[in-house]
Amino acid sequence: MCGIVGYIGQKDTKEILLHGLEKLEYRGYDSAGIAVVADNGVKVFKEKGRIADLRSVVDDNVSSTHGIGHTRWATHGVPSQTNAHPHQSDSRRFTLVHNGVIENYRQLREDYLSHLSLASETDTEIIVQLIETFVNKGATVEDAFRKALKKLKGSYAIALIDEQDPDTIYAAKNKSPLLAGKGEGFNVVASDAMAMLQVTDQYIELMDGEVVIVTRENITIKTLDGVVEERAPFTCELDVNDIEKGTYAHFMMKEIDEQPFVIRKIMQEYQDDNGRLNLPEDVRQAMKQADRIYIIACGTSYHAGLIGKQFIEKLAKIPVEVHVASEFSYNMPMLSENPLFIYISQSGETADSRSVLVQTNKMGYKALTLTNAPGSTLSREADYTLPLHAGPEIAVASTKAYTAQMAVLAILAVDTAHVKEIELEFDPIQELSIVATAMEALTDQKDEMEYIAREYLSTTRNCFFIGRGIDYYVGLEGALKLKEISYIQAEGFAGGELKHGTIALIENGTPVIALATQEQVNLSIRGNVKEVEARGASACIISMKGLEEDGDRFVIPKVHELLTPLVSVIPMQLISYYAALHRGCDVDKPRNLAKSVTVE
Ligand code: M6R
Secondary structure (H helix, E strand, O other): OOEEEEEEOOOOHHHHHHHHHHHOHHHOOOEEEEEEEEOOEEEEEEEEOOHHHHHHHOOOOOOOOEEEEEEEOOOOOOOOOOOOOOEEOOOOOEEEEEEOOEOOHHHHHHHHOOOOOOOOOOOHHHHHHHHHHHHHOOOOHHHHHHHHHHHOOEOEEEEEEEOOEEEEEEEEEEEOOOEEEEOOOOEEEEOOHHHHOOOOOEEEEOOOOEEEEEOOOOEEEEEOOOOEEOOOOEEOOOOHHHHOOOOOOOHHHHHHHOHHHHHHHHHHHOEOOOOOEOOOHHHHHHHHHOOEEEEEEOHHHHHHHHHHHHHHHHHHOOOEEEEEHHHHOOOOOOOOOOEEEEEEEOOOOOHHHHHHHHHHHHOOOEEEEEEOOOOOHHHHHOOEEEEOOOOOOOOOOOOHHHHHHHHHHHHHHHHHHHHOOOOOOOOHHHHHHHHHHHHHHHHOOHHHHHHHHHHHHOOOOEEEEEEOOHHHHHHHHHHHHHHHHHOOEEEEEEHHHHHHOHHHHOOOOOEEEEEEOOHHHHHHHHHHHHHHHOOOOEEEEEEEOOOOOOOOOEEEOOOOHHHHHHHHHHHHHHHHHHHHHHOOOOOOOOOOOOOOOOOO
16 A cells, blocks of 8 residues: 655655655555655655656656655545645645554544645645644644644554755654664665665664654654654565566566465475474464464455465364454454464555454454564564565565465464374375475466466456365455456355356356365366356366366366365466456556555
8 A cells, every 4th residue: 555765865865766666566556756855945746647657747857865755545535646645734844745544634624724725635634734733833843743643543654854954854653664774874764665675774663653753864763752762773684686577577477486486485484404393382382272263364365364274173173263354353253262363464564454453462362473574563463473484475466475374374283283292194294395396387387377368268257266165265366366457357156155146147158267176075066067057157177186077177286185275276376367468457556456455
């Protein structure tokens, strides 16, 4: 969603800010802007659309070494140049960018700003107008900033510049991520280290309720009451190459191809030198003591949770419930006596999941986060974290993080089985190694996937995914992948459920992608395929070696039945990719979507 960058140093800031914003494009946005402090005042450039559109309106002749920038994903007010950030105070002295949502912006407007007519429809403008109002009443800028922050209800990461002070960026955060970055003779702020990796890898993490005053030489952190806090920087381990596409046309394809490597990396990270699983002891004890596990997640991570339930129940013998975070927060089921909450989130910043975590923390329940972003909000606020080790995932459509989530859940289930002295009939680590090899075989068959996408999906307006058991959950993920990047209406169904209503939608040529990787339900799902074919559907069966029949459209290599989702999802990802490509869609940045969904 929204992104923030800020730079104060010696170099021309425009290109640093624009480049930083380009690195945040993957998060999803609909407008962008920068503000720089030039010799003759603050210059603001903003535009609806892509950073390329913003670049076209930035005046190359303006030079400055101090500025802030923003990518906006609209919440309050339509995507437009006026609503794009930065926003300015009435006199234009103060200029500000903001991520998050100010819940009490109407009240604040009524209480403090009724004398002003506002330029935009945003909640953000209220903040900058409040600051100026307090300064006009005699407060220093820093005091006015802190006073305004104390009045805000909601989430924010903010960067502020003052036309009368060419030496300072003020920033603050509450529930939205923000980092301060250290350099030699310059300093930066950013909502994501990726944005500023080009200039520094040294970052200081800011905490909720803190203010940071950034000059060329210093970064000073204070509480909202003005007490100075000391914090050492950390080195951001991200490799700049990890966030470049290299020779790939799209990040999504690069990330699909990285999956075998990610599985091997996870196996390596979660084993010691003797090949024994090495999960943290406190995680082991939390799993052992839980009488029921509640998995909380959204979107693709929720789908990984559904598979995780199978792993944990079948291997570790602990009952598991999987819940969509946005529903759970106000519709909590009866909880067991000793629950453990597992939060699954690629980004670690998803507001819906965090909202549940805040509640379960208040209730005193233990929480474990599985995330690709250790250090993220969900990681910091949970008791324990298991990293996904997938490397940065840039494409909005989650691929390698999904398979990484399933792999870590499998390892967690196996480890718990060991701790509980439950004997397993197979060697899961060896099986994961077979999975990685099978993934490689699939990513080598892209031509066939492109052909399937062309044959079934080039003109259709809808598509159904069916499966039974664990295949049903992969079908849900296949449908989500297809709809989010190709805009084809796609739904996943349990094979047996179709005839209870949805089969009415089957017409001549309706594509139905059926998964058949589970021996126990192989005949039943094939029966469901016959039902839809009898009504004109164009069925595409994807089966597993050993269960295949004549006429199956694609056969995936044989892996352990429980682990098939890690492999069978790859054709779903590739077919979705090609369907989107054939339809001319922006594969990596689908419309209306954001990579990190930081509003509820
Ligand atoms: O960062 P998270 O895993 O918490 O994100 C959850 C969903 O927003 C995410 O999985 C979304 O559904 C993806 N775009 C799916 O590809």
